[in-house]
Amino acid sequence: MTAEPKTASSTEFTNTNLEVLFTEEQIRGRIAELGKQITTEYAGKELVLVGVLKGCCLFMADLMREVDLNLTIDFMAVSSYKDGTKSTGDVEILKDLSNPIRDKHVIVVEDIVDTGLTLSRLLEILESRGAASIKLASFLDKPEPRIKKGLKIDYTGFTVPNKFVVGYGLDAAGRYRNLPFIAVVIDPANA
Numbered sequence: 001m002t003a004e005p006k007t008a009s010s011t012e013f014t015n016t017n018l019e020v021l022f023t024e025e026q027i028r029g030r031i032a033e034l035g036k037q038i039t040t041e042y043a044g045k046e047l048v049l050v051g052v053l054k055g056c057c058l059f060m061a062d063l064m065r066e067v068d069l070n071l072t073i074d075f076m077a078v079s080s081y082k083d084g085t086k087s088t089g090d091v092e093i094l095k096d097l098s099n100p101i102r103d104k105h106v107i108v109v110e111d112i113v114d115t116g117l118t119l120s121r122l123l124e125i126l127e128s129r130g131a132a133s134i135k136l137a138s139f140l141d142k143p144e145p146r147i148k149k150g151l152k153i154d155y156t157g158f159t160v161p162n163k164f165v166v167g168y169g170l171d172a173a174g175r176y177r178n179l180p181f182i183a184v185v186i187d188p189a190n191a
């Protein structure tokens with residue numbers, strides 16, 4: 001099938017091949033709620049937000065601005081999806097934390113939990129490092145393909161259907177992370 005040319009007025013953000021699931025306003029409102037909840041629950045504790053690169057970038061930036069506490073941030077990068085859309089279950093640490101988390105209260109900040117294979121492995125690794133507590137904040141929860149059924153998401157932005165979603169940090173082969181909203185690519189062959 002030949003790709004249809006985009007209309008002259010279509011841009012990356014107004015691409016008609018994208019169906020918006022959650023708007024900027026909805027995202028802002030939900031993250032404010034999560035931030036308030038975390039602010040209340042972690043008052044007086046030494047909190048570290050650990051973002052999982054690269055997908056966490058927008059969620060992390062917005063969430064941390066809604067948490068009115070004395071906190072620090074750190075990042076990890078792991079490989080799970082290579083360039084396709086299937087989870088392999090293999091997790092390789094591409095970038096480790098810069099600082100120890102021993103005795104700290106950690107919230108792992110993820111873009112989406114799908115099969116849960118990546119996060120389960122990552123949590124095992126972090127749990128071996130002596131943190132006082134580890135919780136999970138995932139912007140999106142896609143429960144249908146979950147393989148790790150016992151994985152608990154403590155703070156969820158939105159639940160999504162079993163479709164490949166992009167935007168707000170999430171990519172398809174590197175593209176779309178900069179969309180300020182969450183969308184489904186209607187025709188992946190015509191991206």
Ligand code: IMP
Nearest residue numbers: 055087113114115116117118164165170
């Ligand atoms: P899991 O191991 O299957 O839970 O997913 C691991 C990673 O795959 C997530 O952290 C995302 O980076 C990516 N991923 C899963 N589902 C989607 C999606 O719908 N869109 C974009 N990335 C996804």
Ligand code: MG
Nearest residue numbers: 052055111112
């Ligand atoms: Mg991720």
